Amino acid sequence: MSESARADVRQQDDVSEASGATRAVPTAVSFAELGLPAEVLRALDERGVTVPFPIQAAALPNALAGRDVLGRGRTGSGKTLAFGLGMLARTAGRRAQPKEPLALVLVPTRELAQQVGEALTPYADTLRLRLATVVGGVSIGRQAAALRDGAEIVVATPGRLHDLIERKGCRLGRVRITVLDEADQMCDMGFLPQVTEILDQVRPDGQRMLFSATLDRDVDQLVRRYLRDPAVHSVDPSSSAVSAIEHHVLVVHGPDRYAVTTEIAARDGRVLLFLDTKHGVDQLTRHLRASGVAAAALHSGKSQPQRTRTLAQFKDGQVTALVATNVAARGLHVDDLDLVVNVDPATDPKDYLHRAGRTARAGRSGTVVTLVLSGQRRETSQVMADADVAPKVTKVRSGEAELSRITGAKAPSGKPLDAGAAVPRPPHHNAPFRGLGSAKDAKAGSGSRSSRKSSEARKLAEARKAARVRRGA
Numbered sequence: 001m002s003e004s005a006r007a008d009v010r011q012q013d014d015v016s017e018a019s020g021a022t023r024a025v026p027t028a029v030s031f032a033e034l035g036l037p038a039e040v041l042r043a044l045d046e047r048g049v050t051v052p053f054p055i056q057a058a059a060l061p062n063a064l065a066g067r068d069v070l071g072r073g074r075t076g077s078g079k080t081l082a083f084g085l086g087m088l089a090r091t092a093g094r095r096a097q098p099k100e101p102l103a104l105v106l107v108p109t110r111e112l113a114q115q116v117g118e119a120l121t122p123y124a125d126t127l128r129l130r131l132a133t134v135v136g137g138v139s140i141g142r143q144a145a146a147l148r149d150g151a152e153i154v155v156a157t158p159g160r161l162h163d164l165i166e167r168k169g170c171r172l173g174r175v176r177i178t179v180l181d182e183a184d185q186m187c188d189m190g191f192l193p194q195v196t197e198i199l200d201q202v203r204p205d206g207q208r209m210l211f212s213a214t215l216d217r218d219v220d221q222l223v224r225r226y227l228r229d230p231a232v233h234s235v236d237p238s239s240s241a242v243s244a245i246e247h248h249v250l251v252v253h254g255p256d257r258y259a260v261t262t263e264i265a266a267r268d269g270r271v272l273l274f275l276d277t278k279h280g281v282d283q284l285t286r287h288l289r290a291s292g293v294a295a296a297a298l299h300s301g302k303s304q305p306q307r308t309r310t311l312a313q314f315k316d317g318q319v320t321a322l323v324a325t326n327v328a329a330r331g332l333h334v335d336d337l338d339l340v341v342n343v344d345p346a347t348d349p350k351d352y353l354h355r356a357g358r359t360a361r362a363g364r365s366g367t368v369v370t371l372v373l374s375g376q377r378r379e380t381s382q383v384m385a386d387a388d389v390a391p392k393v394t395k396v397r398s399g400e401a402e403l404s405r406i407t408g409a410k411a412p413s414g415k416p417l418d419a420g421a422a423v424p425r426p427p428h429h430n431a432p433f434r435g436l437g438s439a440k441d442a443k444a445g446s447g448s449r450s451s452r453k454s455s456e457a458r459k460l461a462e463a464r465k466a467a468r469v470r471r472g473a
Helices: 003-011 038-046 054-064 079-091 110-126 140-149 158-166 183-188 192-199 217-226 254-265 278-290 304-316 349-356 374-386 401-407 439-443 446-472
Strands: 069-072 103-106 131-134 153-156 177-181 207-212 231-234 245-251 271-274 295-298 321-324 339-342 366-372 392-395
Touching: 038 079, 038 110, 054 069, 054 079, 054 207, 054 231, 069 079, 079 103, 079 110, 079 153, 079 177, 079 207, 103 158, 103 192, 110 131, 110 153, 110 304, 131 140, 131 158, 140 158, 153 158, 158 192, 177 183, 183 192, 183 207, 183 217, 183 349, 192 217, 207 217, 245 374, 245 401, 254 271, 254 278, 254 339, 254 366, 254 401, 278 295, 278 321, 295 304, 304 321, 339 349, 349 374, 366 374, 366 401
Parallel strands: 069 207, 069 231, 103 153, 103 177, 131 153, 177 207, 245 366, 245 392, 271 321, 271 339, 295 321, 339 366
Antiparallel strands: none
C-alpha cells in the first residue's frame, strides 16, 4: 500500500478532509460499459438498474480487474453491487469443492447478511453460482449442509463462520476474493479478533475489498495488514451526513413524551423508532399496539425467524411502526422509508449516523427526528456536532400542528390490536414516560393509595401495642 493511500485512510475519519475523499469519481456510465457478463447485464436490465451509483461506477472497474479496493460510501449508497457484481463476475465459471467456498463476504449483523444475500442471489443465479448465507440464530446444521453441498459464495457474520470453521464445516484456503462490508461496525462490535483470524486463513494472494461508511483507526489496521496498494474510492463526506436528510431535535416535556411518540407512530406511512434497550422496545411496542398502532419489536432477544418475519412485515406494510434497538441501525434497507425517530437519543455520533442512514437511501430524501428532554439537549447537541449534523430545534407538545407538520403525527385510533390488551392512558395524562401507558398504572389512583396507607398505619399501631404489652410482661 502506498504512503499516500495510508495517509488517506488515517485521515478520513478526522475533521479535516482526507485526500481520498476529494478524488474525482467517474461520472455515471451504464453498467454495459463496465465489462460485466451479458447474463448479469440482462438481470440488471430486468430490474430496471441501468445507471450505476457513484460508488459502483468508481469501484467496479477495479473490482473486475482483481485489484484490492478500499471504498467508503454512506449506507444506502449502493456498496453491495459495487463489490458484489465484480466478485460474482470474477468467480463465474468456477466450481467450489465441498466446504471450500471461493469467495467470502463478511458483515456485522444477521440482517445485513440476509440483505446482501438477497441482493446478490438473482445475479449469482444467472451465472450458476451457489450462494450460502451463514449467520447465528438459525440452524447451524443446515448451513453446514449447504457448505458440504458446495457454495461458491458465502455471506457470513464472523461469529457463525468461526463456529463452522471450528467444527470443520468450512475451510477458507481456496477463497480468492474476500469482502468486508461495514468494516468499521465489525471493529466497533468486537469482531476484530475473529475477522483477522478469518483473513489469515484465506488465500494470501487473493483479492480483498473493504467497504465502509466510515474509516477509522481499527479499519486502518486491517487495511495496512491485508490490502495491497488498494484503489481508494470515497464518494461521500467523512461524516457520512447526507444532505437529503432533514434533521430535527424535538424538545418535549417529560410527562408528554409518550403521547408525542404515540402520535408520531400513528402517522400515515411507515416509521422506524429507536430505543436503547430491549425492555424499552417491548414496552413501547405493547403500548402502541394497545393504542391501535400496527407496531412490532426488533432486537437481539428475538429469534432469527421472528426478526426475519418482522422485517418482512415492515417492508410490505403490515407493520407500520418498527420499534428497535441499534440492531436495526445497520444493514436494514427498506424502500421509501422517510422517517426515523430517536425516542432515546443516540449517545455516539456513529450510532446516530447509522440510525439516520435507514432513510434517504438510494438517492431519496427523508427525515430524522430526535426526542429530547430539556436536560438532554447539551449532550445531544454535542453528538450531532460530532456527526457534522446541524438539526433544527423545535419545542413541541402532543396534538400540536407543528408536530404534525414535521412528522405527520396524528391521534391513534385507540382500538387495541391484540385481544386482552390494556387500554392506554389518555394522551395528556400527567405521568412519566416509561415506553407504555397501562391501565394498571391508571387504576392506581389516590383512593387506593390512601386505603393502603391507612391499612399499613393500623398494622404499625397494632405492632407497637403488642411490643408494649410484651415489655410490661
